[in-house]
Amino acid sequence: MYISKLSLVNFKNIFQVDLELSSRVNCFLGDNGQGKTNLLDAIYHLSYTKSFFNSVDSQNIMFKEAFYVIQASISNFDEEISLYCGLKKGEKKTFKKNKKIYKKLADHIGLFPVVMITPYDINLILDGSESRRRFFDALIAQFDKNYLLSLLQYNKLLKQRNSFLKTKNTSIDLLDVYDEQMVELANSIFKSRENFTKEFVPIFNKYYKDISSNKEKVSLDYFSSLIESSMKDIFINNRNKDQIIGHTSSGVHRDDFLFTINENPLKKFGSQGQQKTFLIALKLAKFEYIKLKKNITPVLLLDDIFDKLDDHRVGYILSLIEKNKLGQTFITDTNKEKIPNILKKLNIPSKLFWIEEGNSFKI
Amino acid sequence: MDFKSKLLNDAVEQMSSLPGIGKRSALRLVLHLLDQSEKEVKDFTKAFENLKEHLNFCEKCFHITEKKLCEICSNPSRSEETICVVQDVRDLLAIESTQQFYGKYHVLGGVISPMEGIGPSDLKVNELKERIIKESTNEIILALPATMEGDTTNFYIYRKLQDIQLNITLISRGIGVGNQLEYIDELTLGKSLLDRSVYKNKI
Ligand SMILES: [Zn+2]
Numbered sequence: 001m002y003i004s005k006l007s008l009v010n011f012k013n014i015f016q017v018d019l020e021l022s023s024r025v026n027c028f029l030g031d032n033g034q035g036k037t038n039l040l041d042a043i044y045h046l047s048y049t050k051s052f053f054n055s056v057d058s059q060n061i062m063f064k065e066a067f068y069v070i071q072a073s074i075s076n077f078d079e080e081i082s083l084y085c086g087l088k089k090g091e092k093k094t095f096k097k098n099k100k101i102y103k104k105l106a107d108h109i110g111l112f113p114v115v116m117i118t119p120y121d122i123n124l125i126l127d128g129s130e131s132r133r134r135f136f137d138a139l140i141a142q143f144d145k146n147y148l149l150s151l152l153q154y155n156k157l158l159k160q161r162n163s164f165l166k167t168k169n170t171s172i173d174l175l176d177v178y179d180e181q182m183v184e185l186a187n188s189i190f191k192s193r194e195n196f197t198k199e200f201v202p203i204f205n206k207y208y209k210d211i212s213s214n215k216e217k218v219s220l221d222y223f224s225s226l227i228e229s230s231m232k233d234i235f236i237n238n239r240n241k242d243q244i245i246g247h248t249s250s251g252v253h254r255d256d257f258l259f260t261i262n263e264n265p266l267k268k269f270g271s272q273g274q275q276k277t278f279l280i281a282l283k284l285a286k287f288e289y290i291k292l293k294k295n296i297t298p299v300l301l302l303d304d305i306f307d308k309l310d311d312h313r314v315g316y317i318l319s320l321i322e323k324n325k326l327g328q329t330f331i332t333d334t335n336k337e338k339i340p341n342i343l344k345k346l347n348i349p350s351k352l353f354w355i356e357e358g359n360s361f362k363i
Numbered sequence: 364m365d366f367k368s369k370l371l372n373d374a375v376e377q378m379s380s381l382p383g384i385g386k387r388s389a390l391r392l393v394l395h396l397l398d399q400s401e402k403e404v405k406d407f408t409k410a411f412e413n414l415k416e417h418l419n420f421c422e423k424c425f426h427i428t429e430k431k432l433c434e435i436c437s438n439p440s441r442s443e444e445t446i447c448v449v450q451d452v453r454d455l456l457a458i459e460s461t462q463q464f465y466g467k468y469h470v471l472g473g474v475i476s477p478m479e480g481i482g483p484s485d486l487k488v489n490e491l492k493e494r495i496i497k498e499s500t501n502e503i504i505l506a507l508p509a510t511m512e513g514d515t516t517n518f519y520i521y522r523k524l525q526d527i528q529l530n531i532t533l534i535s536r537g538i539g540v541g542n543q544l545e546y547i548d549e550l551t552l553g554k555s556l557l558d559r560s561v562y563k564n565k566i
Contacts, residue, residue, distance in 0.1 A: 156511045163477035174475065174483055177519045 001112065001296050002328035003043065005073040010062040012038040013358040021328075022351040023075070025321060027339055028332045029363070030355035036332040039355065040116065040301045042070045043330065046083045047114035047299075049095055049105040057087050074112060076296065083112065110142040113298035115287045117305055121279040125267050129256035136257055139286060140196045143293050147192045154185040154252065162247045170243075179235040186231040186252045190224055193255065197222040203288050207281035211316050217262055218270075218278055224255040276309060280317070287326070297327035306333050322346045366390070423494065425470040425487050427452055435459075435467060442466045444501040448491065448520065450474050450508060458506060461553035469494065469503075474512040475519060483519060492523055502530040504559055521562055531562040 002023040008014045013035045019026075028036040041060075044052045051060055061068045067088040074081040084096040095102045102108055123131055141148040161178040197220075204220050212218075225234055234250050242249055259266040261274055270278065290298050306314050320326050333339050336354070340363075343350045352363040364386050366372050371393065379389035396404055420426070421433035424446075428434065435441060445466030449455045455468050471486045495503065505520065507513040521531055535558035 153511060157515070160475075160477050160512070160515065164482070167477060167482065169482060171483070173522060174477075174515075174519060177515055177522060181515060181518060 001074060001076045001299065003072050003299065004075050005071075006039075006043065007071045008039070008042050008069070010065040010068040011042050011070055012060055012062060012068075014038055014042075015062065015358055017360045019353065019360060020351075022349055023328055024324075025343060025348055025350035026328075026330050027343075027350060027352045028330065028355050028360075029334070029336050029339070029352060031334060034355045035358045036355045037303055038358075039360075040303050040330055040332060043072075043299065043301060044114055044116055045070055045085055046072055047112045049085065049093075049108055052116060052118070052120075057093055058089060061087065061089060081112070110294070113142075113290045113294065113296055114301060115283055115290070115298045116301040116303060117280060117283045118301075118303035119305070119308055121283065122275065124279065124282070125259060125270075125275055129254070132257045132259075133255060136193070136196070139289070140192055142290070144192060147189070150185045150188045150192075154182060154189060157182050157185070158248055158251070158253055165242055165248065166246045168243070168246070172239075175239065179232070182251070183231045183235070186226065189252045190226045190231075190255075193222055193224065193252075197257075200285060200289055203292075204281055204285040207284045207288075208277065211281055211313060212274070212277050213312065214274075216274065218266065218274070219258075219260050219263075220282070221258045221260070222255070223258050224252060225250045226252060226255075273310070277313060280305075280309075280313065284320075300326050300329045302329065302331045304332050304334075306331065306339060307335075318342060318346065318348075322348055364390075420470075424468050425472060425490070426455055426468060440465075443498055445504065446491075446495070446500055446502075447504045447506050449506050450513075450516075454506065454508075457549075457552060458556065461549045461556060463553040463556050466502075466504075471507070471516070474507055474510070474516040476512045486516070488520060488523055491520070492527075495524065495527060495529065500529065502532060504532050504534060504556070505562060506534045506556070517562065532559040533562045534559050 003021050004023070006017075006019045006021060008017050010016075017039075028039050030036055041052050045060075050057065054060055067086065069084070069086045071085075072083045074083060082096075082098055084099070085093065087093045093105075095105055095108060097108065097111070124135055137147075137151060141151070157178055161175070161182070164174055164178070201220055208218055229237075231251060238249050259270075259278060261270045261278075266275060266278060287298055287300060290296070302317070305317075317326075321329055331339055340350070340352055354361045354363050364375075366375060374393045374396075375386065375389045378384060378392050379386050381389075384392070396407065399407075417429050418427050419429075421428045421436055422431050423436045424433060426433040426435060430437070442465055445464075446469050447458060447464055447466060448469045448471060449458065450471050450473055452470060455470055458464055458468075469487065469491050471488070471491075473481050473486055475481060475483055475486065491503075494500070503520075503524070505517045507516050517533065524531065535555040
């Protein structure tokens with residue numbers, strides 16, 4: 001799957017661009033703050049129906065303008081798909097596939113898969129468990145509509161249960177009801193996460209080993225209180241505590257995915273290089289997992305990573321591109337020559353665009 | 364918006380306090396009333412005063428009535444054996460309009476939702492239990508909305524009534540999740556009532 005044409009109007013600092021793209025590698029080159037990352041964000045937008053950076057849609061409209069439009073032609077084998085995303089100030093976002101408006105944006109998720117590697121990925125290591133849960137939940141939900149439904153129902157019941165606990169009402173019959181309703185959902189969420197981890201971790205391990213030349217042992221493990229005891233027992237054992245503190249202290253909503261190096265937390269014990277390698281392996285594993293499950297090669301967005309990575313890791317990613325393992329790839333870089341020279345040397349077909357003040361000039 | 368008259372401002376303010384009525388529509392309605400004769404306007408406001416003054420809730424089922432017992436509860440040709448549990452009067456009227464149900468009702472007054480401050484004690488659940496024990500009830504039909512809150516309430520009622528010899532059934536949920544009963548057409552609703560099944564706790 002690749003984008004053949006991309007057009008933007010009034011998207012962030014980009015007034016208007018129309019790009020004819022290469023099915024292999026496209027480089028957006030230019031100084032910082034010119035709009036390179038905004039172009040990647042526009043592509044991300046077409047996949048996830050929202051920006052990677054701004055959760056408030058209207059903030060993506062160019063300063064003083066009234067609307068933005070992102071349009072693209074996508075090729076998938078013999079099929080041509082047109083995507084359109086437009087937002088007018090004060091109105092609802094319109095998202096169209098082949099000129100047909102989606103009733104629910106969620107229906108589009110997974111149809112045009114994109115994986116983005118960005119310096120912001122570091123937050124997956126630094127933040128609390130919520131950001132890791134969100135990352136993996138989003139990935140699992142792409143392939144399992146039931147998972148998404150269970151998750152939504154569990155979270156709704158959790159909110160109700162917590163509201164009830166906050167009222168300090170001592171009647172336990174309603175707690176019994178919530179517990180029983182949530183137990184089944186928790187079990188199914190737990191099983192899905194466990195099964196996912198079994199499939200995902202070997203892919204991750206393979207990538208980490210490939211990229212890293214060192215002998216350190218890293219691991220990615222699913223952690224849940226349900227590993228040790230059943231959700232039912234967890235509720236029973238924590239009942240008094242939950243009533244005192246006024247919320248649900250344990251359950252699948254507290255699960256985590258643990259990143260470790262030599263059995264210590266990666267956040268504290270991993271060097272910057274090891275953390276970066278971990279994240280790239282994680283994102284490439286996501287890429288491979290989607291490819292495996294969907295039989296569609298996602299589009300890969302590499303935001304500013306060549307600036308921040310050493311030659312060894314850059315070389316590894318480029319070798320994957322060279323072996324044609326990655327499909328269409330977008331690269332941003334501030335150096336006008338470094339990446340183009342390597343691509344030329346490796347004989348990788350590519351198109352180069354110079355980005356300046358929100359305009360694009362083909363090089 | 365300021366209409367340069369305190370009386371007009373007040374009237375528009377009151378009218379726009381109704382659900383679904385914005386300031387603009389409120390002004391249109393108020394100006395319309397102003398065009399009417401004094402008697403017409405008196406009749407109009409009197410109707411609402413009477414409604415509030417004389418309408419109350421049935422002692423048995425909490426449906427609206429002008430007497431102690433509602434028309435349905437005092438109708439001897441309706442079976443005492445089956446009670447259909449609904450969240451509010453709108454849903455009761457929706458089921459009534461199917462003409463498929465000949466039993467009695469019980470209006471709960473909502474569904475359990477602590478997030479909105481509605482707990483079990485805010486609903487007529489204990490009254491339902493007392494009624495079932497007193498009357499010769501055979502079956503209760505749970506006809507609450509197909510939402511998480513509806514599910515929670517169904518399960519709560521089920522547990523409350525567990526120790527009573529009674530059939531508990533659930534209207535069929537072919538109806539889309541979250542649909543309000545009042546918006547479902549009569550045929551579909553009638554069918555889901557006929558297709559009811561024995562209640563089992565599952566989501
Ligand atoms: Zn009655």
